[in-house]
Amino acid sequence: MIPRFDRVERVAHWTTAGLLGVLMVTGAVLYAGPFSAMFGRRELFRQVHVYAGILLPVPVLVGLAGRWGAQLRRDVGRINRWTRDDARWFRRRNRVRAGRLDTGKFNAGQKLSATFFAGAIVVMLATGLILRWPNPFSDDWRTGATFVHDWFAFGIWIAVLGHIFFAIRDPVALGGMTRGEVTPYWARTERPAWYREMTGEGRDRPVGHAGLE
Amino acid sequence: MDGAPVGRRVFLGLLGVGAAGILWGSNAQRWLERQVGPYLAKDGTGLSGLLPIGRFRIYSVTGSMPHRGHDEYRLHVGGLVDQPLTLSYQDLRTMPPTGLTRDFQCVTGWRVFDVKWRGVRLADVLDRAGVQPAAKALRFRSFDGTYAESLTLKQARRDDVLVAYELEGEELSDAHGGPVRLYVAPMYGYKSIKWLDRIDATDEVVPGYWENRGYDVNGWVGRSNNRDDNAT
Secondary structure (H helix, E strand, C coil): CEECCCHHHHHHHHHHHHHHHHHHHHHHHHHCHHHHHHCCCHHHHHHHHHHHHHHCCHHHHHHHHCHHHHHHHHHHHHHHCECHHHHHHHHCCCHHHHHHCCCCCCCHHHHHHHHHHHHHHHHHHHHHHHHHCCCCCCHHHHHHHHHHHHHHHHHHHHHHHHHHHHHHHCHHHHHHHHCCEECHHHHHHHCHHHHHHHHCCCCCCCCCCHHHC | CCCECHHHHHHHHHHHHHHHHHHHHHHHHHHHHHHCHHHHHHCCCCHHHHCCCCCCCCCCCCCCCCCCCCCCCEEEEEECECCCEEEEHHHHHHCCCEEEEEEEECCCCCEEEEEEEEEEEHHHHHHHHCECCCCCEEEEEECCCCCEEEEEHHHHCCCCEEEEEEECCEECCCCCCCCCEEEECCECHHHCCCCEEEEEEECCCCCCCCHHHCCCCCCECCCCCCCCCCCC
8 A cells, every 4th residue: 555645634634624514514504594594593503603714724734834744745835736747637538548647646636626725715714704803894895705705605515515526436545535545556547656756666657648749 | 846836826816816806896796786686586496596696694593483374473562552452464464554675784794785675664553552651662572582672762763664574575484584574774684673573662772682792772774883884
């Protein structure tokens, strides 16, 4: 087996996921008529939503901050950098062709989704703080913050459902985040550049790659 | 590391979109309410009701959605009045109706434009009961068993304060406080108590549910609660 995510990364991922789940459920209750009608205890849901929201960035920031966060910091660097093959990944027609790309630890879809979550969390936190403590802000800003909070929430719902859908479709990749390791076969076929980096094997580019040019 | 820092650009781009949305989102929201809102209102599936456009957010302070049918509904008017009343839904329907079309502004920020209300003027109800000179204010109570509100008599006698039974041409639903609620047009939504059960004339203002939790007793839109919304 090949180690993929260390303990710090997994704890950061799952605590963030848990908090985000709480936020999505309490947010839906606060937002949607049918739900808030069923659960009238608005004050309780509001408090849980506010505190979970304030805590949301904490796991990742703690993970990044310390001596323990070396691998997480390195992976953030990988997610930041986009190669020519990432652009090709978006233009691919099917999984087989994607397999011919020289993908690193993260494919382009993962990079995009991780980046989206990072940005969306900051935006939701900022607009959420304006909604919770609106006094210093003008009416226009508060309405704008509501507008942004609403539409980003829709984006986050779509992104989370997509994230879960793709994780379930690829149990080995999911195992990377649950148990922390993946099979060598998966790494070699799905993430060849990362496989070479981890094992030092097969330094040449994967077969068939040239055919894509 | 290889490659261009596209991740950072996407991340900063999202923050830019968020900041632009805070600055100009109210214009976008207003545009959507006016342009798209009317079409969503006609959509029969109800799915578009989930979109954040021209929608009421349904708030209730108790664990369940109160319900009372038209036949069993009674509005009690008591306290410092000459003639305590018990009005049925039909009694209210036979009184002279008043229609109002005004924006509805919540103290938490959302606003629904041009909402059509129908009901009877609260002043007419008060006249039928004959408010005694000693009375200075009204206390309202909801049949949810918890919510309460207040108005001074002067506020209550305004032409734009209704005992409402229709919203957008339809009978008030449970979610909107039906069968009968208060509608105080110039004040924030929390003054418009839903599921109206009792009105008592009192010798002083008794603060209501949210007012005991920090909201202003005189909830004028734009002139209270440290907010500066446009008046409704």
